[in-house]
Amino acid sequence: MISSPAPESPSLSRVVFVMDDLHRPNGIVSAVDLLASHMRQRGLRVDLLCFGPCDEEFKESHHVITAMPGRRLSTEMAGYSRSKPALKPLRRAITPVWWPLAKARLRRIADTWEPGTLVVGAGLDSVRLLTQAGVRPAVLVSQVHADVLALTQQQRSLLHSAAESSCTITALTPEGAEELERWGLPSVFLANPAPEAREQADVEHSRTVVYIGRLARAKQVDHLIEAFAHVAPRDWKLRIYGAGPMEGELRAMVEGADADIELCGTVSDVAPVLNGAAIHALPSQAEGLAMSILEANMAGVPTIAYNATPGVRLAAGPSARLVALDDRRAFEEALSELMRDDAARARAGRQAREHGRAFSASAVVDQWMSLWGQLAPRAELAPAPR
Structure with missing residues (x-):
């Protein structure tokens, strides 16, 4: 993890998590839920920009922005009942109309972000779509949530694409960060948080x-x-x-x-x-x-x-x-x-x-603040060209 966390900078007012979906059970979603809650407790505005399905609990507890309404019909996505091979001609017909509207919506959303907003690419596919829409945040940090050596070829391709527009990429282990560096990608070790337990289990007597x-x-x-x-x-x-x-x-x-x-x-x-x-x-x-x-x-x-x-x-x-x-x-x-x-x-x-x-979430949020403090001075804090 990043050592010697820097004091929170008053210049950071907003954090945006870019998500493939907000659907449990999912360790990525649980980690983002926890980080977003603790960041809000520190006075930051936190948006969850979601490109896929979203459980109702997240809409109630977070500021969730549906990034691309209609994506279920216009793209082939695993897990959607309407995403059937027979619908491929319909998707092909809809996409030329839908994608320009979706790009315009993403750009309007990004225009509301203050200079220096920390954008966390928690989903690599979502980072790809953000980039294709011409949205390039000044401080974008993409994440690898899997074992780096176990990444598929498709995941590696998404990762290299995300690296082109990211300040750095976080890996969940020091070994993962070192491997990314060997691939020529900027990286840092930053673990996910875990929720504090309300009480300790009685493991001695439980069965x-x-x-x-x-x-x-x-x-x-x-x-x-x-x-x-x-x-x-x-x-x-x-x-x-x-x-x-x-x-x-x-x-x-x-x-x-x-x-x-x-x-x-x-x-x-x-x-x-x-x-x-x-x-x-x-x-x-x-x-x-x-x-x-x-x-x-x-x-x-x-x-x-x-x-x-x-x-x-x-x-x-x-x-x-x-x-x-x-x-x-x-x-x-x-x-x-x-x-x-x-x-x-x-x-x-x-x-x-x-x-x-x-x-703990508090310790990991400290590390995120420290990382932002290191990256922000290197980035242009004016909105990036779109």
């Missing part, structure tokens, strides 16, 4: 293992279900929170398991979940910076995870039980040991909470 995240194949929740079913004592239970494409397959596994396992769906507030937990488990193949680990740390809940990426190691800290990627036997053993040792869980929980303090 609940929790998973919080998407039910996608790369998360390998099936590894956790199988491990728990093999080694869990009878008084323990596993609760899985989230949704995704693997839900049906995982539900079949749960129904066939001889253990107390339940798929609980999505949850908007993870605090009650973590307050009742003894162990947080994450058998994911890759993570940029695992938000669920950061949240567990704040609640004093120890984590068992695969040692998959630098982001897992950074989030986990010294208290976590990390085992070799895809070593299912080692994952089972770590889970069994921690379930059966109440004192070890209590120690690990205290260590997790101590490690989590470095990722």
Whole structure:
């Protein structure tokens, strides 16, 4: 993280987060939600410029600007029921009319930004659209929210495009920032924040293992279900929170398991979940910076995870039980040991909470203020030509 945060500059009055969508469950969205709330508490105006779907809760708690009305009809976007191949001729017919109107709207929005506004490109696709519309903020910081080495070719292309109009790019780990520098891209390490826990979990006496995240194949929740079913004592239970494409397959596994396992769906507030937990488990193949680990740390809940990426190691800290990627036997053993040792869980929980303090929203906002203080003098604080 950036060291020696500079004092907040009175010249910074507005922050704009440029988002692909505001739809949970999504670690990026959770991080932006937290940052935006804490920045507003410091007297900054914060806008969320959203290019995709938006949950109603964000419209109620933030100043959300719908960037491109009609994008669902005019572009092929995953997850939209109307985005079907059969609609491609309709999209082709609409786009020549829609895109000029959308560009004009984006430019009108950008014209309201004060000189020196910090624009955070939380979604690389949204940064691309902003640039194509001719909007080039003086202080634009784009973000990589995934493990840099795991980026797809399409993501790398978006990243290089965003770098052309960005002052710098933030990576979630020091290793990620160093890799971007090797690619010739300006970068800085700046982690995502985690919410402060309202209370600390009683991990010594709890008998609940929790998973919080998407039910996608790369998360390998099936590894956790199988491990728990093999080694869990009878008084323990596993609760899985989230949704995704693997839900049906995982539900079949749960129904066939001889253990107390339940798929609980999505949850908007993870605090009650973590307050009742003894162990947080994450058998994911890759993570940029695992938000669920950061949240567990704040609640004093120890984590068992695969040692998959630098982001897992950074989030986990010294208290976590990390085992070799895809070593299912080692994952089972770590889970069994921690379930059966109440004192070890209590120690690990205290260590997790101590490690989590470095990722508090207040600390991370300080780092954003410091970064803006470094970048603003280098940028022209007059509106960029559009």
